[in-house]
Amino acid sequence: MRNFTSAHDVTDIDALVQTALGYKADPFKDKVLGTNKRIGCLFLNPSMRTRLSTQIAAQNLGMEAIIFNVGNEGWALEFEDEAIMSGSTVEHVKDAAPIFGNYFDILAIRTFPSLKNREDDYSELYIKQIIKYAGIPVVSLESSTLHPLQSLTDIITIQETLLNSSSGIGRKPKIVLTWAPHVKPLPQCVANSFAQWVNAWGKADFVITHPEDYELSEEFTKGASITHNQEEALKGADFVYVKNWSTYNDYGKIYTNDPKWMLKHKRWVHTNNAKIMHCLPVRRNVELSDEMLDGDMSIVTQQASNRVWAAQAVLSEILKSNG
Ligand code: CP
Numbered sequence: 001m002r003n004f005t006s007a008h009d010v011t012d013i014d015a016l017v018q019t020a021l022g023y024k025a026d027p028f029k030d031k032v033l034g035t036n037k038r039i040g041c042l043f044l045n046p047s048m049r050t051r052l053s054t055q056i057a058a059q060n061l062g063m064e065a066i067i068f069n070v071g072n073e074g075w076a077l078e079f080e081d082e083a084i085m086s087g088s089t090v091e092h093v094k095d096a097a098p099i100f101g102n103y104f105d106i107l108a109i110r111t112f113p114s115l116k117n118r119e120d121d122y123s124e125l126y127i128k129q130i131i132k133y134a135g136i137p138v139v140s141l142e143s144s145t146l147h148p149l150q151s152l153t154d155i156i157t158i159q160e161t162l163l164n165s166s167s168g169i170g171r172k173p174k175i176v177l178t179w180a181p182h183v184k185p186l187p188q189c190v191a192n193s194f195a196q197w198v199n200a201w202g203k204a205d206f207v208i209t210h211p212e213d214y215e216l217s218e219e220f221t222k223g224a225s226i227t228h229n230q231e232e233a234l235k236g237a238d239f240v241y242v243k244n245w246s247t248y249n250d251y252g253k254i255y256t257n258d259p260k261w262m263l264k265h266k267r268w269v270h271t272n273n274a275k276i277m278h279c280l281p282v283r284r285n286v287e288l289s290d291e292m293l294d295g296d297m298s299i300v301t302q303q304a305s306n307r308v309w310a311a312q313a314v315l316s317e318i319l320k321s322n323g
Contacts, residue, residue: 001317005127005140006148006193007200013155014201020156020313024306027060033319034063040104041141044071044126045112049280049307050141050149054108057311061319066104079129093126097133106318107134110141113187115252121145122217137318147189150279151197153310157303158204158239161275172205173238174272178230179210180287181257182244190279191245192220199223209233211256216248230261237271242278242288264289268297275299 003009010016023029039058043051051067058065068074077096078089085092100107109130113121121144131138140148162173177194191208195216198206206224208216215226227233234240242263247253262285268274276298282288292298 001137001314001321003131003138004148004314004318005124005131005138005143006146007151007197009148010152010200013152013197016152016313016317017156017159019316020152020306020309021160023060023312023316024160024309027308027312030316031060031062033316034058034061037062037105037319038064038066038103039106039108039139039315040100041065041067042074042100042107042109043067043069043141044077045110045142046071047110047141049304050110053307054139054141054149054311054315056308057315060308060312061315063105063315063319079125081129093129094133097130098135100130101133101135104136105322106137106139106315108139108141111143113144113189113252115185115187115246118248118251121251137322139314139318142189144187145189146193146196147279148193148197149307149310149314150190151193152314153303153306154194154241154277154279155197155201156306156310157277157299160302160306161239161299169238169272172203174236175204175206175239175241176233176237176271176274177206177208177224177241177243178233178263179214179261180242180244180263181259181261182254182283182287183257185246185252185254186244188216188245188248190243191216194241194243195220195224207233207237210245211258211261213249213255214245214247216245231267231270234267234270234274237274240268240271240274240276242276242282242292244287262287262289263292265291265295268292273297277303280304 075090
């Protein structure tokens with residue numbers, strides 16, 4: 001693996017999941033793999049889980065991790081080629097990225113979309129320019145449209161939960177991705193990415209449910225069943241992934257905040273005792289009710305804890321294939 005920016009960078013998702021679960025069982029088994037190697041983690045936007053789990057994962061492999069909050073501590077970066085830099089940006093990625101390439105062995109970066117211009121956001125300019133100019137392997141810590149480390153974690157968590165279930169379910173698991181209300185427009189990254197990974201994994205009966213006009217890009221959802229009826233979607237579900245996203249077609253808008261879409265116990269009872277997932281952070285009693293988050297059905301803490309093993313599996317693959 002050279003770069004990790006989407007499910008397309010992974011040739012065998014199951015093998016990567018097994019690598020991650022192997023690290024969970026024995027975190028320090030490759031503690032010298034990254035000796036004398038350094039990862040730079042650039043954050044243009046806030047983070048808690050991604051930042052800490054990537055740092056811990058690197059340290060478990062013997063790597064040094066340097067965190068740089070570019071967004072509020074660094075020079076404002078320009079990403080457009082041939083830009084006339086007479087505005088607020090101070091340094092071009094063409095000048096900065098080769099320096100990162102000399103300082104580090106792996107570069108990881110988090111950027112968010114503007115949610116103003118769909119074409120710009122979906123062009124993934126930031127991460128493409130970093131890959132183009134850094135000259136070293138690049139890991140997405142969430143980009144404008146995808147969050148691959150989160151999605152790998154989600155598949156790991158689903159697989160781990162299935163393996164730990166005493167009786168097994170004896171069929172493909174039913175996984176439901178449901179839209180939830182939120183007070184501000186959020187990116188489509190987590191939902192796009194989850195859909196992309198579940199489809200690429202190919203081992204689930206996958207349903208997406210959302211209000212009308214909240215369709216995601218077919219590029220990611222193709223292969224899933226899509227319905228506007230949440231109650232119908234939840235029937236027999238084994239896993240329910242709860243997430244808000246803003247509109248894709250009329251880009252970056254909130255059309256509804258109907259609280260009926262917040263998952264509550266009275267709808268959860270239609271599931272097959274489903275485990276509840278969310279990438280966090282979560283707005284309690286807006287996106288998900290306390291009764292769901294605090295109940296036995298919630299696996300959000302297990303899920304967030306697994307971020308370490310996902311990051312460790314990806315970093316180890318990159319270290320092994322790039323020397
Ligand atoms: N889920 C997730 O990416 O969390 P952070 O934004 O805290 O990194």
